[in-house]
Amino acid sequence: MQVFDRHEVLDRKEIENLQAIRLKNTVHQATASTFYRNSLARASVKVPDINSHEDIARLPFTTKEDLREQYPFGFLAMPKEKMVRLHASSGTTGSPTVILHTQNDLNVWADLVARSMHCAGVRSSDVFQNMSGYGLFTGGLGIHYGAERLGCLTIPAGVGNSKRQIKMLGDYKVSVAHIIPSYALHLGSVFDDQGVDPRSMHLRIMLIGAEPHSEEIRSRIQEIYGVRAYNSYGLSEMNGPGVAFECEYQTGMHLWEDAYLAEIIDPETLEPVPQGQTGELVLTTLTREGMPILRYRTRDLTRFIPGECPCGRSHRRIDRITGRSDDMIVIKGVNIYPMQVEKILMSIPEVGQNYIIQLERQGHMDQMRVKVEIRDEFFVEDMRRLQQIQNKIAGLLREEILISPKIDLVEHNTLPQSQGKATRVVDKREEGK
Numbered sequence: 437m438q439v440f441d442r443h444e445v446l447d448r449k450e451i452e453n454l455q456a457i458r459l460k461n462t463v464h465q466a467t468a469s470t471f472y473r474n475s476l477a478r479a480s481v482k483v484p485d486i487n488s489h490e491d492i493a494r495l496p497f498t499t500k501e502d503l504r505e506q507y508p509f510g511f512l513a514m515p516k517e518k519m520v521r522l523h524a525s526s527g528t529t530g531s532p533t534v535i536l537h538t539q540n541d542l543n544v545w546a547d548l549v550a551r552s553m554h555c556a557g558v559r560s561s562d563v564f565q566n567m568s569g570y571g572l573f574t575g576g577l578g579i580h581y582g583a584e585r586l587g588c589l590t591i592p593a594g595v596g597n598s599k600r601q602i603k604m605l606g607d608y609k610v611s612v613a614h615i616i617p618s619y620a621l622h623l624g625s626v627f628d629d630q631g632v633d634p635r636s637m638h639l640r641i642m643l644i645g646a647e648p649h650s651e652e653i654r655s656r657i658q659e660i661y662g663v664r665a666y667n668s669y670g671l672s673e674m675n676g677p678g679v680a681f682e683c684e685y686q687t688g689m690h691l692w693e694d695a696y697l698a699e700i701i702d703p704e705t706l707e708p709v710p711q712g713q714t715g716e717l718v719l720t721t722l723t724r725e726g727m728p729i730l731r732y733r734t735r736d737l738t739r740f741i742p743g744e745c746p747c748g749r750s751h752r753r754i755d756r757i758t759g760r761s762d763d764m765i766v767i768k769g770v771n772i773y774p775m776q777v778e779k780i781l782m783s784i785p786e787v788g789q790n791y792i793i794q795l796e797r798q799g800h801m802d803q804m805r806v807k808v809e810i811r812d813e814f815f816v817e818d819m820r821r822l823q824q825i826q827n828k829i830a831g832l833l834r835e836e837i838l839i840s841p842k843i844d845l846v847e848h849n850t851l852p853q854s855q856g857k858a859t860r861v862v863d864k865r866e867e868g869k
């Protein structure tokens with residue numbers, strides 16, 4: 437196996453030793469911030485207490501609310517003058533949080549992204565188009581500097597203007613693209629409208645991430661573009677992309693354990709879940725100097741995949757994120773994750789590339805309505821045929837989520853398409869009151 441960074445092939449013991457040293461340094465560094473000085477004192481943790489990776493359990497958790505309360509500078513462990521970049525989270529679930537980086541932090545981050553891209557098979561000879569929003573969103577500059585570090589010819593395409601994206605893919609013989617999965621599906625239909633076959637491009641790899649997506653979405657993207665698509669996981673609080681990435685085997689994402697100490701906990705009891713079970717991912721930065729973060733509760737649900745990866749990298753793999761712990765929909769007393777709905781929809785051939793789950797209130801009853809785009813070739817005038825499709829979708833969904841949502845079939849490209857992360861769930865229950 438060819439590795440980009442020797443840390444990729446450290447053995448378990450070496451990783452744990454490195455984690456112990458880096459954790460101690462990180463805790464020491466963190467005490468320079470207003471927030472951790474207080475929170476570590478409250479938890480009675482001192483630097484000399486930290487001597488093994490397992491001592492992580494002594495540290496207090498950090499939440500998104502903590503970051504919001506300290507907005508914008510309460511977490512800085514170095515003077516603001518040393519900081520050279522500010523990023524913010526997308527604000528998917530509320531007001532955004534900001535993360536600041538020193539030059540050294542940015543270098544380490546670029547190395548992690550370069551390593552991640554390399555791990556998915558990207559090489560310096562590739563032409564790389566970054567179809568991610570530039571600006572505060574970390575998928576832009578974060579991926580950009582990593583791609584340059586790897587040595588790719590890097591095109592900062594940004595989002596939107598799909599016709600121009602398609603032209604660039606063709607003109608510059610782009611071989612690798614980074615794209616949000618929902619936008620990849622949408623771009624596929626723009627290719628269709630233009631009468632261009634996405635498979636006639638030079639693309640061989642797509643890096644997809646930034647939002648939850650099912651295996652079925654990955655398969656569709658691979659099919660549409662004739663590429664291998666690799667899952668990329670990250671969050672602004674932990675830099676952004678480059679936290680966990682799939683290797684060529686596509687069997688879960690290697691989480692870079694020399695840079696992040698990962699735990700999976702039960703969100704209710706805050707205790708670690710048994711080996712291999714799903715819970716909330718908690719991450720600690722091990723290499724960040726400007727704004728270290730300890731035991732950050734990501735609210736993302738996943739599990740460690742047991743066993744070794746055939747690629748030989750020792751960094752443990754996390755499974756596809758099934759959603760955020762606060763994504764759960766409760767309807768008629770049943771708990772439902774949007775990803776369950778997506779999995780079913782995307783496995784039905786008549787279903788097109790976009791859908792929305794709408795929650796409504798009728799009288800005292802909550803109800804789910806699923807609006808689904810239907811592929812052009814199936815959107816015929818024949819009412820009976822449409823009714824059959826509707827019944828099929830309702831039936832399959834009922835088997836999975838145990839309630840019967842109302843199904844609206846709509847024509848392709850008629851549901852709102854966001855250029856950043858897709859909004860899949862719209863809650864209109866309060867309006868019905």
Ligand code: ADP
Nearest residue numbers: 525526527528645646647648668669671672757
């Ligand atoms: P926000 O939390 O406001 O969306 P970020 O831009 O920092 O801000 O996004 C990070 C979040 O995006 C993660 O916590 C996770 O919920 C989601 N995410 C990122 N990558 C993936 C991925 N590959 N699969 C599923 N979800 C992802």
Ligand code: ZN
Nearest residue numbers: 683745747749
């Ligand atoms: Zn692997």
